[in-house]
């Protein structure tokens with residue numbers, strides 16, 4: 001069996017285990033991976049807060065050198081078979097692509113990481129430090145069963161100097177040159193409520209009441225149309241330096257430059273230049289004929305790494321102006337970064353140089369949340385999102401994630417195995 005067949009087979013078997021979260025049921029996936037890895041001489045341990053939701057940690061031990069962790073999650077989001085051309089849990093191989101929920105997010109990377117580790121182990125390769133593989137539960141709908149819990153309850157099992165995870169790796173073309181994007185940071189998700197106060201009354205006589213919903217409407221308008229002052233962070237600066245060869249002084253120019261180079265680059269850069277405020281939910285009266293005394297607006301908000309929720313609320317207050325309302329923060333998550341440079345960065349760069357000598361690596365901050373946050377926060381781990389992908393058009397692939405007809409090219413699975421093997425051998429030599 002070739003490594004290519006091996007990674008396809010493992011991915012097919014992973015996809016056929018329905019790990020839709022909620023409820024997850026990731027234990028079956030963890031057991032499949034354990035059986036596969038143990039058969040290749042890799043020590044495995046399952047850690048479960050809930051027996052149905054096990055996390056797998058596998059490790060290859062060497063000496064006292066650094067630890068590299070390959071991070072991943074085994075749960076997937078809901079798939080409605082009616083929307084799909086192939087069964088979402090069928091794992092079919094069609095024209096060089098493996099179809100199924102999780103193929104891209106992220107059972108493909110799970111399989112590639114596992115095959116890289118297994119193949120190194122059976123060849124007799126041993127790391128100078130440790131090579132760890134984590135297939136965590138509960139990333140898509142976090143209720144404290146996955147990476148967050150592992151870092152907390154089993155820190156010694158998952159502590160690492162370096163980590164590779166999901167988040168980026170796509171090959172993009174800008175101005176005729178190829179770049180592989182590597183995510184080194186992520187924005188903080190910091191949602192909050194605007195709780196607006198008024199006075200209730202019968203809706204047949206609006207004049208006697210003070211309608212909280214009407215007052216909220218003005219605030220929704222203000223926060224939803226607010227355009228933040230833009231700023232260039234280290235990731236955007238390094239990205240533009242790599243792709244355009246220069247970093248404009250003003251953030252507005254940076255956005256124009258990115259758009260001029262490629263509209264896709266503009267879309268990539270725009271959310272990385274400032275915070276976002278998107279009102280998404282509203283709650284007022286429970287009854288049609290009662291004017292609400294309270295109205296709550298939920299605002300989804302993402303902050304640049306380094307920004308704090310306190311600064312965000314102060315900004316929101318200045319945007320909203322004075323009024324009969326309070327701001328109630330909802331739990332914030334994420335917002336961490338790793339340095340652009342050092343041994344892990346060099347390993348990504350040397351891989352790309354070997355695969356495609358004319359391509360470069362461009363750092364990026366991702367607007368969403370990944371489990372990399374937990375290890376950066378707990379251990380100061382240098383964590384990047386990098387799973388190289390070049391067989392599919394990146395824009396088309398992005399549309400398949402969390403959507404119908406998700407699938408991955410076998411060529412990319414093989415590329416992923418090569419990358420993880422390369423990273424381990426470079427960092428842990």
Ligand SMILES: [Zn+2]
Pocket residue numbers: 073105106139166
């Ligand atoms: Zn994911």
